Amino acid sequence: MATDTRDAPRLPDATTYEEARNGAAAYLQSRLAAAAKHDVTDNEFEVPVIDISPSFSPSLEDRQAVAARIQKACTTSGFFYITGHGVPQNVRDGILQQAERFMHELSMDKKEALHLKKNKFGLGWEPSNYTSIAGDEEQKEVFNFAYEAELDPTGGDGLYRNLDGTKYKGNMWPKDEDLPGFYDAVKEYYGAVLGLARHLFRLFALSLNLPETYFDSMTTHPGGIARLLYYPPPKNPQPVSPSSEELIGLGAHSDYECFTLLLASSTPGLEILKPSGRWHVASYIPGAFIINVADFLMRWTNGRYKSTVHRVVNRGTEARYSVPFFFSVNYDTVIETLPTCLKEGEESTWKPIRAGEYILERLNATTQYGMGFQEQDVDPKLGGQSGTHLQ
Numbered sequence: 001m002a003t004d005t006r007d008a009p010r011l012p013d014a015t016t017y018e019e020a021r022n023g024a025a026a027y028l029q030s031r032l033a034a035a036a037k038h039d040v041t042d043n044e045f046e047v048p049v050i051d052i053s054p055s056f057s058p059s060l061e062d063r064q065a066v067a068a069r070i071q072k073a074c075t076t077s078g079f080f081y082i083t084g085h086g087v088p089q090n091v092r093d094g095i096l097q098q099a100e101r102f103m104h105e106l107s108m109d110k111k112e113a114l115h116l117k118k119n120k121f122g123l124g125w126e127p128s129n130y131t132s133i134a135g136d137e138e139q140k141e142v143f144n145f146a147y148e149a150e151l152d153p154t155g156g157d158g159l160y161r162n163l164d165g166t167k168y169k170g171n172m173w174p175k176d177e178d179l180p181g182f183y184d185a186v187k188e189y190y191g192a193v194l195g196l197a198r199h200l201f202r203l204f205a206l207s208l209n210l211p212e213t214y215f216d217s218m219t220t221h222p223g224g225i226a227r228l229l230y231y232p233p234p235k236n237p238q239p240v241s242p243s244s245e246e247l248i249g250l251g252a253h254s255d256y257e258c259f260t261l262l263l264a265s266s267t268p269g270l271e272i273l274k275p276s277g278r279w280h281v282a283s284y285i286p287g288a289f290i291i292n293v294a295d296f297l298m299r300w301t302n303g304r305y306k307s308t309v310h311r312v313v314n315r316g317t318e319a320r321y322s323v324p325f326f327f328s329v330n331y332d333t334v335i336e337t338l339p340t341c342l343k344e345g346e347e348s349t350w351k352p353i354r355a356g357e358y359i360l361e362r363l364n365a366t367t368q369y370g371m372g373f374q375e376q377d378v379d380p381k382l383g384g385q386s387g388t389h390l391q
């Protein structure tokens, strides 16, 4: 990672920090507590399959019809599948193959060289259980990477900054000789989902009765962290249960950004929290992406769009691979309630936050010492080890 062109980092804004740490934890707790109430029904809950092919039509009416379906999904479960999205099968298969290759073909010392403890933004390789969203021992192995102009089919606008406002390159890639063709396949996939995400954002704008291009200027050099995730199968099959005994792949959480595009292999594992507190196991739909609303859209809409709590548990006999792409905005964007999402006299539930700093603090909260922590940074007299959790 080059550090020579570093800008002076901006200090986290106190409100953003507070919201990312305490606001997010309070939201998670309130969702889990509300779900434990017995008078809540799941009648409204559905995860629809939306064919978005009409949204590529020159007719505004066609695009609005797709947006109306998106609006309904966002105000109920916050999750939906999309088909007719135009990302070719070979590109989708290609990235899942790369996830498998990364996990099984790259030697341990090459993975160690990419360990995210060397990275301030949570990028690179993380062994099982190095980070934890909610304190569980998470059974997952991950490779994380972020936006860089080379991955953007538009070439970007040259203004991309890291989560903290610095501009050096944060991504840590395996060397091509160690995993030939890896970067090219990642680039092809990333470019395709980035283009799709920009298209979806226009549909989200329409769904909120905003001008279709409302968010365009916020996504000229957007944040877009993606992960290659591997969830090994459990030794014993695990029934769906509220028990804390089960082997969690990824703990209960909401996503941080605008919305997430998830591609996964055929082994189910994603579980979505229903209002009643039961978990809905998302089924595998070949060729579809799962889209979910994340915190920024929840905050912009004052909660009308649901940033729904979800987790991953592999209950199958096969490995699960997945590739979430967390679509954000340019990281210096301030996210605050849209005036059109406040009725007369209605107050904003959430305070304005700065996008990049909010995400960074959510990431920092997944390890005891925050991102980029290395043992030599700590006074040995004070003790401590990396890889243990905050909560």
Ligand SMILES: O=C(O)CCC(=O)C(=O)O
Binding pocket: 227, 229, 250, 255, 262, 264, 269, 270, 310, 311, 312, 322, 323, 324
């Ligand atoms: O692996 C999955 O299916 C979902 C992953 C996820 O929710 C996340 O990384 O935020």
Ligand SMILES: [Fe+2]
Binding pocket: 253, 254, 255, 310
């Ligand atoms: Fe997630």
